[in-house]
Amino acid sequence: MTVKAPRNTIEILAESIRAEDHVGPLTEQVLDESTRKYKDGRRSVFNVALAIFIAANLLMSFTTPFDFDKFKFPYEGxxxxxxxxxxxxxxxxxxxxxxxxxxxxxxxxxxxxxxxxxxxxxxxxxxxxxxxxxxxxxxxxxxxxxxxxxxxxxxxxxxxxxxxxxxxxxxxxxxxxxxxxxxxxxxxxxxxxxxxxxxxxxxxxxxxxxxxxxKSPWDKLNFILERDCYLYQNALDIHMLAHEKVESVLDKVFPKPIGKKQFTYWDRIKLLPEYKAGxxxxxxxxxxxxxxxxxxxxxxxxxxxxxxxxxxxxxxxxxxxxxxxxxxxxxxxxxxxxxxxxxxxxxxxxxxxxxxxxxxxxxxxxxxxxxxxxxxxxxxxxxxxxxxxxxxxxxxxxxxxxxxxxxxxxxxxxxxxxxxxxxxxxxxxxxxxxxxxxxxxxxxxxxxxx
Amino acid sequence: MLFNSLQYLVFLPVVFLLYWITPHKLRVPLLLVASYLFYMSWKPIYGILIFGLTLGNFLLVPMIAKSVTRKKLWLGIVVAANLITLGIFKYAYFTVDAIKSGLAMGGIDWREPHLHIILPLGISFFVFEFIHYAVEVYRGKPLVKNFLNFSLFASFFPTQIAGPIKRYQDFIPQLDIKSKFKWEYVDEGMHLILMGLAKKVLLADNLALVAQAGFTHPEQFSSVDLWLITYAFAFQIFFDFAGYTDVARGSAMLFGYKVPINFNLPYIASNAADFWRRWHISLSTWLRDYLFIPLGGSRGNRFFTARNLFITMALGGLWHGAAMHFLVWGVYQGVILILHREWQHLTELLRVPKTVIESKLYHVLSVIITFHFVCVGWVFFRADTVTIAMKMLTKMASAPIDLFSFSLNQLEVLKIRDPLIFPSLLFLIPGLMIAHLAVNWLNDKKFYQRPPWAVQVGVMVALMCLLTIFSPDSSPRFIYFQF
Missing domain, CATH: 3.40.50.1110 (SGNH hydrolase)
Structure with missing residues (x-):
């Protein structure tokens, strides 16, 4: 009852570590033949996912599937x-x-x-x-x-x-x-x-x-990533596109209340002064x-x-x-x-x-x-x-x-x-x-x- | 260094590569250096603090083990030293303010000293780890002999800033294992990291906008809006902290280490006690083991147990921050835990049939009621002051009446189209609740536990794409960093 847990979570965890049925340093897992490829990383989920991600970015950089209007910008400064x-x-x-x-x-x-x-x-x-x-x-x-x-x-x-x-x-x-x-x-x-x-x-x-x-190396790295990674480069544009789509769905499903005082820019800066500052x-x-x-x-x-x-x-x-x-x-x-x-x-x-x-x-x-x-x-x-x-x-x-x-x-x-x-x-x-x-x-x- | 920063994106792979190419003997020193670099990237001076506390505990705790007659005294010294350090950094302002207010009530005008104290990140977490170590040694568990291992236990960068609060018996043995690199570490670790970041960036950061607006200007919203906003905060804090924990666990997994879980679908809890078994598990178990049980736990009568619960949760609330609203939140948690016990007692007294208590309907109602009790608590937690929280709750109390004449037109959140998260709450909140239930149902399904390889790859690619697109320039900090 109350905070009396059936067993100490840590104890359960410690047991699971001791039992170590999948990964962990406590026991060396014996890999069977079907997971042999895994061992050298060829079937690693992360490796394959990263390769697909990079390939998709490269492909999009060459084919430029979307024609974004770069003058569009969510911050109207x-x-x-x-x-x-x-x-x-x-x-x-x-x-x-x-x-x-x-x-x-x-x-x-x-x-x-x-x-x-x-x-x-x-x-x-x-x-x-x-x-x-x-x-x-x-x-x-x-x-x-x-x-x-x-x-x-x-x-x-x-x-x-x-x-x-x-x-x-x-x-x-x-x-x-x-x-x-x-x-x-x-x-x-x-x-x-x-x-x-x-x-x-x-x-x-x-x-x-x-x-x-x-000036900072982080800004430089960010620039390189933005320049060379298609999705990162166009992140804001995709973001805006998604925003438009979601907004159009919302307008149909949950239209703005009619007959009420509309939410204005002035209301927004009062409610969320930090949002889109500037x-x-x-x-x-x-x-x-x-x-x-x-x-x-x-x-x-x-x-x-x-x-x-x-x-x-x-x-x-x-x-x-x-x-x-x-x-x-x-x-x-x-x-x-x-x-x-x-x-x-x-x-x-x-x-x-x-x-x-x-x-x-x-x-x-x-x-x-x-x-x-x-x-x-x-x-x-x-x-x-x-x-x-x-x-x-x-x-x-x-x-x-x-x-x-x-x-x-x-x-x-x-x-x-x-x-x-x-x-x-x-x-x-x-x-x-x-x-x-x-x-x-x-x-x-x-x-x-x- | 934030987990959701470019710095971490570089730091983690570098440490990961160095770790696995380094001979086993040098891995702990390497991780220790990396952890201190991680910590000192924020404020180098506080590296001295964590080192000082580590050294102090490493030297003093053996006195507990060695002493035969003064074990308790040495334990008291170690615990007091840790708590005083925490108190100075975390509660100095709060204490000074409280003294000033107290004196002012007595008509004394006290000019408080001007303090220049910045709360070191993660201090609440590593101080609790030190106290746990001291108490366990007092209870007869073995000492950690290797200073480097002990230092890494306290400063391990994935868990350094916001937990989970580790147990040394689980963590230290992992350091001595000669582990070989496995791609499973990368897969499992990266999956956790990407999921954690997605929870933070895609959900928590967006929901934060709603909470910020609602909790600073509750007068702008209707009672039903305020409930929606409170639900939004409930999910914001969950995804923020659960996201952090996932990144922490994933980062640790990259080095082959396991750290405890912190969350287990908290919003499907069917009572307050169940909630605390699912929410911030590493803290709740710490509070149970090192506060509730030493206070006497539930070994005494009903009043005695209630008193212990109340004290434990009130102090747990204060642990979250030196502010009255955190204390009130803790007290509230204590009260609902006591109420839950009393409810159980009442059902036993009234001999409510087991078939009723174990029925589906009873369970569903319990989950809904518990979720709303928890949400009321979140109002105290998130509001800047108790006064604002009370104002909000007073307004929220009129929601059942307002719902009689409710129409979507009355919702203020529907008027807002920028940020779009406001009207999206109408499908996002039910969606998240359904997802909670769905994950609970899926948890013991084989397909969910180990999805087909192609599905795993697809999910990871999707997460990479989503995070690349939706990572903002400057994502807000994780909420639990402030504690």
Whole structure:
């Protein structure tokens, strides 16, 4: 009764070990002739199963039985929205913006004020005020796609542009805004740590740089397994496929309750904050137009940056420079005019980083620009930007954003190669626009590539 | 190092290969080094702790055997030393909080010292193994003379972190056997490892999402939902821990060692006592042998036995964690064990015919009632506080009334489509219960015990494919690691 077991489990087990009727070291089992093959492993269940598993993977690698859309991704993060919307877009873009939240903030705040409307950043990827300034300065038509995203590092920027090219959108000019955080962030130990990387590495071939991307041997091993094992490589896609199938069955068998308040994204993040962390909802990040008559608000984010700049990792710094050079190479190869811009940040933020380290960062950018003949501009003009131009220590508000875009357009016009590229691009798009107006609806249906 | 990590995927085959190419004499030292590497990969400093405890026990326990007049004193010293170590690491915060609350009730504001203690992984398990050794030696069982063997008994990596709690009489003799490599070890071991990982990754990790949502926000769910969530947790903790045990047993099997089983279809138990014979067997038998029986067991009257059960289970609850809700869970287990005894006593008193007690219907009802009693206990176990548990249980108590006007439309879990595990509960939970019954039925069938070779291969290939596809980037830790 109660915890009085009929016999001590351990005693039973000990007896079973002593009796040892199948395997175990206590007795040497006498194998009969029929299990002789077993002895040398030929009939070992595990060996045969492993051989079948490897053979099946190899076969699938060669035959690729499934055609998965690698742009599909279960985590709808910033990068996912950027490319989901780009693929849906019928427009053609001749300029692209790259950068972290500093670029996002400057461009979107400026646009929200210019258009006097609220912008939902999950779906808004344009830069209309910048387009207007470009058109005024260089003539023609400009359509910019904003590929910048919070936390974007040079490794992400490189993969982002590569992914854009995969969507058959090819910008003529790319403006890349960089800041020290992109190279020094202590919270990002490897390029793998960003939300963008998790999505983009499905789309970009990293064979030439995987040694740099992955720092830990485990990450490297994981990459090799993912690259060479078909099922592991496509695990997420099969997972999503299974999810769709199960969902469709569930919808038939147990449909969602009708007439009740539906379960939303907001309910989910309240119930399961850790589940798909980093995912954003179309209404989760909204920028409101700034009232020019209201004094701008400023919030001090020094503690956050103290953490970010706390333990700068030289290894990570070098890796991010490596990817900046990869981006330069990619643009040269694709004949894209790359413009690198040092983003404005406050002096207080530089103090947290250390002015010596900041100077080192700026000098490294300059050296890279000279060596690789890349137009690079330091727009961090302390005289031009005051605290009223910032939301916090690094992010420009609408006033700062306007100043930044004006300064950027002006400075680009002073560079011969950039001016030439922008003028040609603006005129080319203008002509295409005019031709598109002439086209009949029938022509749009043609399969002949334009 | 987690069993469900890439590190283990490399570590285990390397140790396995080295083990079988190493001469017999060097195998124990090899496994010992591997076990310390395994343990120290988490926090190197705690390697010293496990070594210190091993050395201390190895030196002190012989004093019990040698002493003629002071056997009990030496046993007391050894047990106390082990329990104090466990207490410092596991219960220091709990004790300080309890003292602070007690003083606060008396109007005294005590500024508690700031403690920087991190609970060493697996300490509860290896401390219990040391106590078992000391008590067995006190009872006249032989000493372990070889320090390396004794060290490996405590630190053997497959069972180091979350058991099963081994018995030295079963484990140590296996170390001295000159065993030759057999492919059966690989087949049986890998089958257990893959099955264990599948239980963890495919079932436990998904069910964990349901439990997390339900137990942190019970107000969001209806009474029927909360029962479903509790069932989900019941299966989550079972698959999590049973999965861990399978991987542990499978890993040990690769080296030709057998470690005890820990689970035997616990949710088909027909009463509380039966449940504890099927759930965490290595712990329940430890509690029986080294707590319940020394307290007097069931040798006294009904009250005396009830008292012993209560103390055993309350302390068993506290063993799971230094928190009030674990203590309450343990007390609850003690109470239902006592109630079960009293029920048996009552049926004897009322002379309920044997045909009724042994009938199929009685058995089925007993299984259903026991499962629900166990599930109520899981609410205390999983909820962060006793207050949350009570809130949940109060709501769950209204389920019988709510079921009168029940329709599927009322289920909150059906509204959630991401994660998909929520609506899937409606077929998963019955499926798992049926699987439990099916395995019980199949257990004594020859086909199930030793399936045809091709079936075994097919199952293993399927497991490999499923685990490759469904292994997430960062699977959560096993629940029993925290204990």
């Amino acid at each position: 910033w990068a996912w929205w950027t490319f989901n919307d780009l693929r849906k877009s019928k427009a053609e873009y001749n300029v692209a913006l790259l950068g972290s939240s500093l670029m996002v903030s400057a461009v979107n705040n400026s646009d929200a004020m210019y258009m006097q409307k609220e912008l939902n950043l999950a779906n808004y990827h344009h830069a209309v005020y910048f387009d207007k300034l470009l058109a005024e300065k260089f003539g023609g038509t400009f359509k910019t796609y904003n590929l910048a995203g919070p936390g974007q590092m040079p490794s992400d920027a490189y993969m982002t542009l590569q992914t854009m090219l995969k969507t058959h959108q090819r910008p003529d000019v790319v403006v890349y805004g960089v800041a020290p955080r992109d190279f020094y962030d202590s919270s990002m130990i490897t390029p793998v740590d960003t939300e963008a990387f998790r999505f983009l590495h499905r789309l970009v071939n990293l064979d030439d740089s995987w040694g740099k991307v992955f 995912e954003i909802h179309p209404l989760a990040v909204v920028v409101h137009p700034q009232d020019p008559n209201e004094p701008p608000t400023f919030s001090d984010n020094t503690p956050e940056y103290r953490e970010r700049y706390k333990n700068p990792d030289l290894h990570m710094y070098k890796i991010q420079h490596y990817f900046l050079l990869k981006l330069v190479e990619l643009c040269k190869r694709e004949r894209i005019e790359l413009v690198v811009v040092n983003m404005p940040i406050t002096l207080d933020n530089i103090r947290v980083l250390g002015s010596y380290r900041y100077m080192g960062y700026v000098n490294a950018l300059r050296t890279m620009a000279v060596e690789h003949k890349v137009p690079a501009f330091d727009l961090n003009d302390f005289a031009l930007y005051t605290q009223n131009d910032y939301h916090d220590g690094v992010h420009l508000n609408a006033f700062g954003g306007n100043k930044f875009l004006h300064q950027l357009v002006n400075i680009m016009s002073g560079t011969f190669s950039t001016t030439l590229a922008l003028e040609a691009s603006g005129n080319h798009m203008e002509r295409r626009k005019a031709l598109a107006k002439q086209a009949t609806p029938h022509e749009f249906k043609t399969d002949i590539p334009l």
